[in-house]
Amino acid sequence: MTRRELPDTWRGESYYGQPPLKNPQWDWKVSGYIAIAGLAGAAQALAWIGTRRDRDAFRGARRNANLIGLTGAATGSALLIADLKTPRRFYNMLRILRPTSPMSFGTYILGAFGVATAVSALGDISALRRRRAVARLADIAQAGAAISGAGAATYTAALMAATSNPYYAAAPRGLGAQFSTSSVAAGAAALALGERAGGRDKSAKQLEEVAAIAAVGHVGASLVAGRSRRAAGVERAVAGSAHKSEAADLLIAGALPIAGYALNRATGGRAPAAAVVGSLALIAGSFVMRHGILNKGKKAARRPDAAFGLAQPRNLPGTDRRRLGGRL
Amino acid sequence: MSFDAPQEARRTAGTGIEPGRDYGFFTDTSVCIGCKACEVACKEWNQLPAEEDGMSGMSYDNTVDLSATTWRHVAFIEQMNHRPDGQTPDFQSRWLMSSDVCKHCDPAPCLEACPTGAIFRTEFNTVVVQQDICNGCGYCVPACPFGVVDLDGVDGKAHKCTMCYDRLKGGLEPACSKVCPTDSIQFGPLDELIPRAEDRVASLHDRGVEDAYLYGAPGHPGATGGIEKLNAFFLLLDRPEVYNFPAAPSRPAERIGLALGTGLATFAGLALAATALLGNRR
Ligand code: SF4
Numbered sequence: 103m104t105r106r107e108l109p110d111t112w113r114g115e116s117y118y119g120q121p122p123l124k125n126p127q128w129d130w131k132v133s134g135y136i137a138i139a140g141l142a143g144a145a146q147a148l149a150w151i152g153t154r155r156d157r158d159a160f161r162g163a164r165r166n167a168n169l170i171g172l173t174g175a176a177t178g179s180a181l182l183i184a185d186l187k188t189p190r191r192f193y194n195m196l197r198i199l200r201p202t203s204p205m206s207f208g209t210y211i212l213g214a215f216g217v218a219t220a221v222s223a224l225g226d227i228s229a230l231r232r233r234r235a236v237a238r239l240a241d242i243a244q245a246g247a248a249i250s251g252a253g254a255a256t257y258t259a260a261l262m263a264a265t266s267n268p269y270y271a272a273a274p275r276g277l278g279a280q281f282s283t284s285s286v287a288a289g290a291a292a293l294a295l296g297e298r299a300g301g302r303d304k305s306a307k308q309l310e311e312v313a314a315i316a317a318v319g320h321v322g323a324s325l326v327a328g329r330s331r332r333a334a335g336v337e338r339a340v341a342g343s344a345h346k347s348e349a350a351d352l353l354i355a356g357a358l359p360i361a362g363y364a365l366n367r368a369t370g371g372r373a374p375a376a377a378v379v380g381s382l383a384l385i386a387g388s389f390v391m392r393h394g395i396l397n398k399g400k401k402a403a404r405r406p407d408a409a410f411g412l413a414q415p416r417n418l419p420g421t422d423r424r425r426l427g428g429r430l
Numbered sequence: 431m432s433f434d435a436p437q438e439a440r441r442t443a444g445t446g447i448e449p450g451r452d453y454g455f456f457t458d459t460s461v462c463i464g465c466k467a468c469e470v471a472c473k474e475w476n477q478l479p480a481e482e483d484g485m486s487g488m489s490y491d492n493t494v495d496l497s498a499t500t501w502r503h504v505a506f507i508e509q510m511n512h513r514p515d516g517q518t519p520d521f522q523s524r525w526l527m528s529s530d531v532c533k534h535c536d537p538a539p540c541l542e543a544c545p546t547g548a549i550f551r552t553e554f555n556t557v558v559v560q561q562d563i564c565n566g567c568g569y570c571v572p573a574c575p576f577g578v579v580d581l582d583g584v585d586g587k588a589h590k591c592t593m594c595y596d597r598l599k600g601g602l603e604p605a606c607s608k609v610c611p612t613d614s615i616q617f618g619p620l621d622e623l624i625p626r627a628e629d630r631v632a633s634l635h636d637r638g639v640e641d642a643y644l645y646g647a648p649g650h651p652g653a654t655g656g657i658e659k660l661n662a663f664f665l666l667l668d669r670p671e672v673y674n675f676p677a678a679p680s681r682p683a684e685r686i687g688l689a690l691g692t693g694l695a696t697f698a699g700l701a702l703a704a705t706a707l708l709g710n711r712r
Contacts, residue, residue, distance in 0.1 A: 108651050109669060109676055110639055115507060117674035118488045120495060123577040126568035130498075146696070156711025186564025187586030194546040202683040205569040208543035240431045256693030264682040265687035266539065278693030286700040291687040305708070312704045319700065362488070365506035401571065406671065413575065413676030413712055418655045419684060 108384025114416060116406035119206040122413075123266060123403040127187065135181040137288070140281060140388060142174025144216060144289025148312065148314025152305065160307050164244070166296035168223040170289075171247055173196075182212075185355035191320030202262035211253040214238075220247035253286035261397070268412040272334035279363040280391070281325050284355060287316035288388035291359070291381035298378055301369065310377050313384055314363045321356040324348065324391075334417050339408030340398045346393035350426035355377035432440070435510050435603035443652035445618045447598050455593070455607060455615055455640035457622045458630060459530055459673075460642060462614040464504055464527035468606035469493060472502040475605035477493050495674075497528060503530045503604050505673055506545035512668070529606070529615055532578045533592035533646060534661035540590075540684045543573035548588070555620075555661060556593040564588050567654035575657070575679035593662075620661060624648070627665060632666075641667045643673060650689065655680025 116122070126132075149167030150161035183192045200206040224230050224238025259281040270277065290313035299308035328348060331337040335345055342400035362380025366373045402408035433566050439447050447453065447491040457574045472478065478499045489506035496503045505594070507526040538557045541549040548563035549570060559570075570579050579590040594604035602608070605619035616623060624647050634642040646652035646660030651670060657679055670677045 106643070106650055109643065112669060112671060112677060115669050115671045117507070117672065118486075120488075120674055121577065121673075122674055122676060124493075124570045124571050124574070124580050127581060128568065139516055144697075147701060147706070151701060151704045152708040155595040155705065159709065185567075187568065187581055187583075188564065189566075191546075191563075191565035193494065194548070197563070197568075198545070198547040200542070200545060200547070202542035202686070203545050203569070204686060205543060205567060209545060252694060256697055257690060259693045260571075260686045260689040264543070264683040265569075266575040266679070266682055267572045270572070271680075271682065274688035275692040278689040278691070281694045282693040283700065285699065286704075290704075296565060308708050311707045312700070315703050316700050321695070322614050399572075403577075410671045410676060413678050413680070415654070415678040416447045418680060 103212070108415075114407065116410065116411075119406060121404035123268075123411040125400045125403050126399075128396060130393060131181045131185045133396040134186035135185075136176050136261075136281070136285075136391040136392045138174045138178050138181070139212065139258060140285030140386065140392075141288040141292055142171045142178070143254035144285040145170045145293050146215070146219060146244070146251035147255075148286070148293055148309065150244050152309075153244065159302070161308070162300045162302055163293050163305055165226045165291060168219055168247075170292055171215065171219035171244060172223060175207055175212065177221060178212060179216070182400045185216065189213045203262075203263055204257050207237040208254075208257045208261060211250055212344075215247060215250040218243045218250055222247050226429070230390055243396055253287070256282045260416065262395070262401075264414075265350055267396070267399045267403050268336045268408040269331065269340065269402040272336040272412055272417075273327040276323060276330050277395075279323035280320065280327050283316050283320035284388045284391055287313050287320055287355065287359070287384045290316060291384035295378065295381045298374060298381075301408055303374070306374075307371065308376070308382065310363050310366070314360055315356065316376075317356055317359050317384060318342075318428040321352055324351055324356075335411030336408045339405040339411070340353065340401050343401065344398055347390070347398065351387065351394060354383050354390055358383040359387070431483050437586075439601055439603040439617075443603040443617050445622065446556070447601050451663065452555035452620045453593070453598065453618065453664065454534060454555075454605070454620045454623055455531060455604070455617055456627045456665070457661060458616065458627070458640065458665045459526065459528040459616050459631075460634060460665055460667060461526040461612045462504070462529060463612055464490060464506055464525075464564070465611060466493075466500040466504050467609045467611060468529050468615055469500070469504060471605040471609040472591075475597070476501065476592075477627070480639075488657070496532070496580075496590075498580040498589040501531065501589075504528070505530060507672055509668075512706050517598075526667055526672070528666070529610075530673070531606070531662050532593075533576055533652075533663070534591075534593060534599075535657050536659050536661055537657065537681060537683075539573040539575055539657070539682050540570035540579050543569045545569060552595060552598075554593070554595075555599075556595065556707065558592045558595050559588050559590060561587055561589075573682050575656075575676055575682075577674075620659075624663075627663065629656065630665060639667070645670055651677060653677045656684050657681050
């Protein structure tokens with residue numbers, strides 16, 4: 103019988119402290135794309151919900167969501183292509199559809215979002231809107247943009263979690279919740295800004311309420327995700343920068359916007375500037391959070407304590423962590 | 431057809447090479463002498479350029495790691511006192527050497543991540559990057575649990591060991607295993623290699639080398655978390671981390687459902703809240 107268990111327990115051994123894992127070339131273009139896809143996707147979903155509830159009140163938000171969606175799909179695609187190391191072969195992304203690769207199915211989600219948004223935007227051209235068929239088609243496309251938008255806002259969490267990077271992989275559920283709450287918060291904030299600019303204070307206030315709820319959700323999601331990463335032994339390796347960017351995240355995408363919205367509400371709507379600041383902070387926070395996670399992962403992958411810490415038997419799926427305790 | 435070739439591998443590796451059969455490497459580190467003939471043979475056959483790494487300070491290892499242009503890497507681990515009885519011998523107690531390589535995982539995380547289909551599974555059950563298709567997205571790089579595949583800055587494509595796909599097609603065993611003077615690197619069909627490796631571990635145990643174990647063979651450490659086997663598997667004499675291997679790697683694709691499911695569920699919850707808040711209330 104050959105031995106099937108590992109010798110002893112891991113006491114932090116490594117190969118001369120060499121990095122166990124390699125990093126992709128991803129930089130701000132990728133984290134920027136993730137934030138843009140989240141904001142644009144959520145904006146379309148929220149505009150669709152608003153349109154369902156009150157078509158007239160949300161006509162402006164709908165138009166803005168279409169514009170945000172078009173801009174987001176265009177800049178998002180441009181960022182993704184620019185990130186390729188052989189960009190002239192970008193179309194090879196469409197050779198196959200691979201369900202095990204978020205990079206693959208995400209391309210189709212983004213494509214569907216772009217097409218649906220473009221068709222939905224036809225309904226914003228008044229000359230065309232007067233034709234019933236076009237208006238109907240635009241309505242259907244708007245629903246399509248909302249659904250694919252939800253996909254575009256969240257698949258990026260799977261994109262990062264489905265790697266061997268210890269920071270991305272340690273908290274797949276937490277990452278999914280972090281990205282979707284941040285997306286909805288930023289999308290609602292962006293639409294709210296448009297409503298404020300258009301003088302439609304009522305819908306602005308409603309969207310700000312949605313943004314505030316999503317921001318609260320985001321704070322919760324970030325705390326839960328942080329706990330999973332600590333339990334997996336990953337957070338320790340990037341502790342210094344992790345604490346800093348976690349604090350920045352909770353402040354910019356949590357405390358600041360919630361305070362801004364609350365202030366405006368408490369004064370009976372007499373501090374719209376505070377709400378606007380809150381919305382801007384949420385949008386900025388959605389970029390800062392994505393970029394922080396990207397960078398912490400790049401750091402963690404190069405650290406044996408993080409990479410080997412996660413790749414221990416006790417962290418394997420289906421292994422009961424409590425039962426194994428800290429022994430393994 | 432190239433399979434009419436003379437099948438040199440019958441004479442050098444004791445095996446014919448036929449499509450449809452699963453092939454792999456068994457790297458028996460207990461007989462590796464650190465000659466680096468595999469590194470050189472790999473560079474020569476695959477025409478891989480040298481890298482300028484300088485002195486690493488890591489024993490006799492200036493290669494340091496696998497990269498887009500280094501597909502075999504011999505690790506040197508000098509152990510001054512590894513003995514479990516705590517006795518410090520007069521001389522260094524052990525010198526571990528191990529030739530690292532792409533594990534040709536089954537299933538392969540890099541392949542499952544590849545959005546273009548550039549990475550594919552060959553008729554020999556090996557994993558190869560097609561250079562005329564790769565567009566350099568880099569997603570295979572963080573997907574690999576072993577830090578193997580990497581992008582090359584010069585041509586902007588992902589590269590790694592092909593298990594000498596071209597040689598296999600021509601009936602030749604891979605360059606590294608052919609040149610290995612101690613048979614530390616053995617090439618062959620997995621249905622023969624795995625039992626041979628199990629026997630080797632048993633005989634080492636009999637001889638008192640009780641540290642020996644297999645890494646990456648089915649059911650052993652390294653073949654964990656949804657990765658059923660590493661077609662290039664190893665016989666190791668210390669913790670996997672000592673060789674820069676993860677103790678319990680896992681298949682990244684199994685996390686897609688968790689992340690996407692939670693993300694969409696949270697999104698739906700917030701959409702529900704939005705339905706209540708937006709529009710004409712009361
Ligand atoms: S070791 Fe890495 S590069 Fe090699 S097959 Fe496995 S995942 Fe792919």
